[in-house]
Amino acid sequence: MAFYDIIVIGGGPAGLSAVLRADKSGKKTLLIEREGRLGGILKQCIHDGFGVIRFGEKLSGPEYAERFTALLKSSNVQVSLWSFVTDIQHKAEDGFTVTYLCRDGVKQAQCKKIILATGCRERTRNQIFVQGDRGAGVFTAGTAQNLVNLEGVMPGRKCVILGSGDIGLIMARRLTLEGATVEGVYEAKSTPSGLPRNIHQCLEDFNIPLHLSTTVTRVLGDRRVEAVEICQVDKQMRPVKGTEKIVDCDCLILAVGLIPENEIATALGVQLDKRTKGPLVDQNLETMRTGIFCCGNALHVNDLVDYVSESGETAADGSCSERSGRCLIDIVADKAFSYNVPQKININDRRDKTILYFRSADIVTDKKVAVYIDGNCVFSKKFLHLSPPEMQRITVDLSSATSRKSRIELRMED
Amino acid sequence: MITSIVKKVKKKYNVDIDVTLTDRSVILKGEMSDWKDIVDVGKMFVDKKSNRRVVNDIVLKGYVPSKEYLPDIRDDSLQDTRWNVVVIGAGIIGCSVARELSQLNASVLVVEKHSDVAHGASGANDGMVHAGIDLKGKSLKLHYVVRGNAMYGKVCEQLGVDFRRDGQYVIFKDRLMRFLAKSMLVRARKHNIPSVTIIGKEMARLEPAVASYCKGALRIGSTGAVSPYKLTIAYAENACTNGVKFSFDTAVQSMVRVGRRVTAVVTNRGTLFADVVINCAGVFADKVAEMAQDRYFSIHPRKGTDLLLDKNAPDLPQHAISLSPTLKGMRANKNTKGGGIVITVDGNVLLGPDAIETPEREDVSTTQQSVDNVFNKQKLCFPPLQKSSVIAYFSGVRASTYEEDFIIERSGEVDNLIHVAGIQSPGLTAAPAIALDVKEMAVSALKDSGVDVTYKQNWQPVRKPPVCIRQLDRQTQQKYISQNPDYGTIVCRCEEVSLGEIKDAVNNNLGVATVDGVKRRVRAGMGRCQGGFCMPVVMKTIAQCKKTDISQVRKGDIGSNLCYGEIKDKYRREE
Numbered sequence: 001m002a003f004y005d006i007i008v009i010g011g012g013p014a015g016l017s018a019v020l021r022a023d024k025s026g027k028k029t030l031l032i033e034r035e036g037r038l039g040g041i042l043k044q045c046i047h048d049g050f051g052v053i054r055f056g057e058k059l060s061g062p063e064y065a066e067r068f069t070a071l072l073k074s075s076n077v078q079v080s081l082w083s084f085v086t087d088i089q090h091k092a093e094d095g096f097t098v099t100y101l102c103r104d105g106v107k108q109a110q111c112k113k114i115i116l117a118t119g120c121r122e123r124t125r126n127q128i129f130v131q132g133d134r135g136a137g138v139f140t141a142g143t144a145q146n147l148v149n150l151e152g153v154m155p156g157r158k159c160v161i162l163g164s165g166d167i168g169l170i171m172a173r174r175l176t177l178e179g180a181t182v183e184g185v186y187e188a189k190s191t192p193s194g195l196p197r198n199i200h201q202c203l204e205d206f207n208i209p210l211h212l213s214t215t216v217t218r219v220l221g222d223r224r225v226e227a228v229e230i231c232q233v234d235k236q237m238r239p240v241k242g243t244e245k246i247v248d249c250d251c252l253i254l255a256v257g258l259i260p261e262n263e264i265a266t267a268l269g270v271q272l273d274k275r276t277k278g279p280l281v282d283q284n285l286e287t288m289r290t291g292i293f294c295c296g297n298a299l300h301v302n303d304l305v306d307y308v309s310e311s312g313e314t315a316a317d318g319s320c321s322e323r324s325g326r327c328l329i330d331i332v333a334d335k336a337f338s339y340n341v342p343q344k345i346n347i348n349d350r351r352d353k354t355i356l357y358f359r360s361a362d363i364v365t366d367k368k369v370a371v372y373i374d375g376n377c378v379f380s381k382k383f384l385h386l387s388p389p390e391m392q393r394i395t396v397d398l399s400s401a402t403s404r405k406s407r408i409e410l411r412m413e414d
Numbered sequence: 415m416i417t418s419i420v421k422k423v424k425k426k427y428n429v430d431i432d433v434t435l436t437d438r439s440v441i442l443k444g445e446m447s448d449w450k451d452i453v454d455v456g457k458m459f460v461d462k463k464s465n466r467r468v469v470n471d472i473v474l475k476g477y478v479p480s481k482e483y484l485p486d487i488r489d490d491s492l493q494d495t496r497w498n499v500v501v502i503g504a505g506i507i508g509c510s511v512a513r514e515l516s517q518l519n520a521s522v523l524v525v526e527k528h529s530d531v532a533h534g535a536s537g538a539n540d541g542m543v544h545a546g547i548d549l550k551g552k553s554l555k556l557h558y559v560v561r562g563n564a565m566y567g568k569v570c571e572q573l574g575v576d577f578r579r580d581g582q583y584v585i586f587k588d589r590l591m592r593f594l595a596k597s598m599l600v601r602a603r604k605h606n607i608p609s610v611t612i613i614g615k616e617m618a619r620l621e622p623a624v625a626s627y628c629k630g631a632l633r634i635g636s637t638g639a640v641s642p643y644k645l646t647i648a649y650a651e652n653a654c655t656n657g658v659k660f661s662f663d664t665a666v667q668s669m670v671r672v673g674r675r676v677t678a679v680v681t682n683r684g685t686l687f688a689d690v691v692i693n694c695a696g697v698f699a700d701k702v703a704e705m706a707q708d709r710y711f712s713i714h715p716r717k718g719t720d721l722l723l724d725k726n727a728p729d730l731p732q733h734a735i736s737l738s739p740t741l742k743g744m745r746a747n748k749n750t751k752g753g754g755i756v757i758t759v760d761g762n763v764l765l766g767p768d769a770i771e772t773p774e775r776e777d778v779s780t781t782q783q784s785v786d787n788v789f790n791k792q793k794l795c796f797p798p799l800q801k802s803s804v805i806a807y808f809s810g811v812r813a814s815t816y817e818e819d820f821i822i823e824r825s826g827e828v829d830n831l832i833h834v835a836g837i838q839s840p841g842l843t844a845a846p847a848i849a850l851d852v853k854e855m856a857v858s859a860l861k862d863s864g865v866d867v868t869y870k871q872n873w874q875p876v877r878k879p880p881v882c883i884r885q886l887d888r889q890t891q892q893k894y895i896s897q898n899p900d901y902g903t904i905v906c907r908c909e910e911v912s913l914g915e916i917k918d919a920v921n922n923n924l925g926v927a928t929v930d931g932v933k934r935r936v937r938a939g940m941g942r943c944q945g946g947f948c949m950p951v952v953m954k955t956i957a958q959c960k961k962t963d964i965s966q967v968r969k970g971d972i973g974s975n976l977c978y979g980e981i982k983d984k985y986r987r988e989e
């Protein structure tokens with residue numbers, strides 16, 4: 001059986017940067033990827049806007065991925081493509097045994113540490129309870145993107161987009177450019193969930209209407225979608241009777257959210273965070289099961305790939321250094337935050353820079369985000385504008401949290 | 415008797431019903447403004463002691479019936495063909511009948527108006543192999559359910575279909591029910607239903623979440639679970655292997671009747687001739703009977719909705735459980751068994767179904783109301799259930815007669831016509847037993863038609879199960895992958911389905927190559943992402959295997975193409 005220091009599962013941007021970083025630290029690494037090409041979801045993101053923070057350039061998804069895959073050739077990383085992890089066992093004496101299927105058969109490899117970088121999946125029609133007929137023509141935005149950008153076929157000619165997530169906005173533009181009509185983007189919330197720049201560049205520039213506080217309640221058409229019923233919703237997101245309207249279309253595209261893919265983590269008994277739907281981690285992105293790390297969209301859904309790559313590197317650094325015994329304390333965030341990553345701090349691993357990602361629970365302006373340790377403010381930064389679609393990143397010195405009884409608080413202040 | 419019912423109807427609903435009696439039927443005519451009332455009136459005329467069945471032609475005021483599904487194709491592929499037996503409908507009944515008929519040296523054709531088998535109720539039910547404990551008296555249902563249930567182990571083994579017999583628990587909320595349950599034990603013994611016991615505290619040990627209210631339970635050991643569409647597919651494929659022909663996208667539109675015989679069957683793909691015709695048309699069985707001028711019963715459609723939960727969701731029940739009706743409920747209860755929690759043979763928790771009377775025979779659209787009702791009802795039974803665990807839901811339509819019993823007989827007026835009608839729940843359970851008897855009826859009808867019937871020497875009752883990589887041990891996986899590397903490429907990540915399995919599914923002997931067809935055969939697209947990742951690959955694979963363009967690939971029926979031609983850019987590149 002082959003033996004590695006670190007096995008990275010998932011060859012998207014998170015896994016790529018993790019495996020390259022670990023390789024640089026001299027570790028023996030294996031990257032396992034299910035598909036035939038590396039790059040993950042970036043392969044189908046042919047629009048630009050990737051890498052502004054990291055490279056100071058606006059790259060397309062495949063270009064961004066190439067920056068990393070190009071480095072693989074001169075590395076010692078072993079890559080196994082068309083490989084799907086089916087089982088991971090852990091024994092104190094041998095570490096982890098990873099079983100995976102590939103075109104050569106069933107393979108097994110042992111390693112000391114595992115980095116999960118399996119990305120995320122899209123919420124489906126059923127999860128948001130879209131009712132009605134079951135004809136063809138209902139796609140999640142990512143599937144539609146795959147069909148258009150990788151297969152070169154049109155999923156619809158007259159499209160309605162439900163949900164204002166980024167992929168939906170990008171697909172609204174893409175389909176318009178390909179000659180389809182986009183009847184409108186419908187969003188149940190009273191504010192869009194995609195990035196402001198995508199609202200401008202993908203909708204406004206193409207005169208595609210955005211209907212807020214409106215949702216799709218029913219699909220009509222038992223062979224192919226013929227129309228959808230839309231309806232306004234109240235503050236509790238309940239449809240308002242009497243506001244139903246039929247919109248003719250042949251395609252309904254759903255951009256209603258992403259969920260971290262955590263099959264393997266769950267099977268390993270890794271504890272998940274109800275808010276992020278990804279694992280609970282410490283500042284090294286090590287999950288509650290020692291030796292298992294998680295990064296990228298498998299950890300929490302990111303809106304910028306630059307941070308995805310960064311998290312891969314953080315996880316790699318964490319998995320490359322040897323630590324004995326963790327002592328974890330919670331970061332306690334107030335209600336103004338929808339989540340924060342990491343959720344825990346290992347106080348035995350003190351350092352002056354800890355990266356903290358968070359999202360606010362609501363749209364707020366002119367607020368201070370502050371971090372307190374045992375009541376002492378160790379960080380404070382003013383934000384002119386915070387909104388849930390825009391993930392924020394701060395670096396904080398948490399080294400003064402030294403005891404199990406220390407209390408780390410994340411607060412939003414005026 | 416009849417006049418007193420007419421009076422009762424007049425008093426209750428203030429309508430005049432016109433009643434005609436024939437040898438076989440009591441025919442109702444009139445107009446009312448509420449469908450539920452129409453069904454209730456139909457039921458008032460049921461008289462189990464007479465041989466007359468209710469034909470309810472009372473119309474719903476202002477209601478314009480939806481257009482029946484007709485495949486959008488016309489050709490003469492079946493024109494002037496001759497068959498010993500033509501089976502109408504490829505649900506579990508039509509397919510199991512076809513498989514039993516495949517033992518005979520006879521030409522058998524199954525016509526189905528949709529593009530795959532199990533498109534009707536057989537593809538949208540709970541997949542529960544019932545014990546029949548809730549059935550009373552001398553119904554055909556009881557007879558066939560008890561026999562069918564006992565046959566399941568062997569049938570599924572022969573046909574290579576997964577089947578589990580894990581039993582079912584009906585939980586009591588009050589102690590009194592425990593005494594009443596004793597009568598169930600007596601009934602079980604009388605009806606030859608095996609392994610029925612009463613358990614007490616053990617129930618709360620099996621499912622701690624029910625402890626708060628559970629006062630014991632009735633354990634029904636013979637209840638099982640099967641995938642209803644996989645079993646239908648298996649029956650059909652085995653029939654096909656043994657020479658039965660299937661013609662999909664083929665709707666029977668009328669029949670030619672001369673004297674006491676059906677002489678020709680008219681479809682959108684030509685007029686064909688048959689010695690014997692078997693009506694297995696589900697919710698359309700009365701319409702098909704009418705085509706042969708032989709309508710002596712009515713089907714009133716009853717829709718049910720089921721919810722499926724994510725296998726990985728937290729706090730799931732481990733056993734098939736349901737709440738026993740309260741005493742009051744029991745008295746009022748007629749045919750809404752109230753559903754329950756089922757563990758499907760693939761290991762998902764399924765909740766459902768409800769029961770909604772509807773004039774619509776083919777409307778399987780879902781409604782939020784039904785989804786909510788089913789969920790809330792089963793949450794009473796298992797309080798930790800979470801709505802966020804729901805990954806899919808669907809509706810099916812039961813084909814109920816007013817007598818609420820099966821009709822399995824040679825027609826009294828058309829010598830070469832057999833009706834297998836009113837096969838509502840638990841028709842899936844009953845199917846293996848029904849099929850055997852229908853084959854016997856067909857043999858005698860063939861003999862009466864002067865056809866000499868013999869049995870095949872080389873009949874092959876065993877169907878090799880499809881390869882399922884997920885379920886194999888490592889050595890066997892290795893063996894398959896080294897023979898065919900496609901078995902090592904996982905395409906559906908939620909259900910761990912390989913490219914090889916998908917190709918096998920596309921190349922089935924029935925010739926069905928649709929995305930839904932693949933989904934039902936190998937589960938690609940049935941997991942939590944519902945095909946988000948694998949659908950494009952499945953589409954490409956179908957196009958490759960069938961040597962067509964990807965834009966020709968359909969979800970299911972004709973007209974359900976998943977995409978429209980190529981994008982502009984692609985044309986430009988090629989120019």
Ligand SMILES: Cc1cc2nc3c(=O)[nH]c(=O)nc-3n(C[C@H](O)[C@H](O)[C@H](O)COP(=O)(O)OP(=O)(O)OC[C@H]3O[C@@H](n4cnc5c(N)ncnc54)[C@H](O)[C@@H]3O)c2cc1C
Nearest residue numbers: 010012013014034040041049085118119167296297304305
């Ligand atoms: C449509 C879309 C548009 C976006 N637009 C922008 C943008 O304009 N600018 C920007 O900066 N960011 C953008 N993003 C965000 C960014 O691209 C993503 O956050 C990033 O791709 C996530 O990287 P990842 O490595 O975590 O996941 P992924 O890219 O999804 O990669 C995960 C990989 O793991 C593999 N895998 C999963 N399970 C297994 C298993 N069991 N065994 C083996 N392999 C497995 C998968 O095949 C996949 O290759 C966009 C994202 C999407 C989805």
Ligand SMILES: Cc1cc2nc3c(=O)[nH]c(=O)nc-3n(C[C@H](O)[C@H](O)[C@H](O)COP(=O)(O)OP(=O)(O)OC[C@H]3O[C@@H](n4cnc5c(N)ncnc54)[C@H](O)[C@@H]3O)c2cc1C
Nearest residue numbers: 503505507534535536539540542666696718810840841843
């Ligand atoms: C919600 C629900 C839950 C259920 N749960 C269970 C359960 O747990 N256990 C159980 O044992 N039973 C259950 N049942 C009952 C079971 O599903 C049915 O009894 C069984 O599927 C009936 O099979 P069938 O072949 O008669 O009908 P169908 O499967 O409906 O097949 C009839 C076929 O005939 C075709 N057809 C109709 N007209 C024409 C025409 N003119 N020309 C050509 N083709 C035609 C239709 O397209 C259809 O494919 C349930 C039913 C429902 C609706």
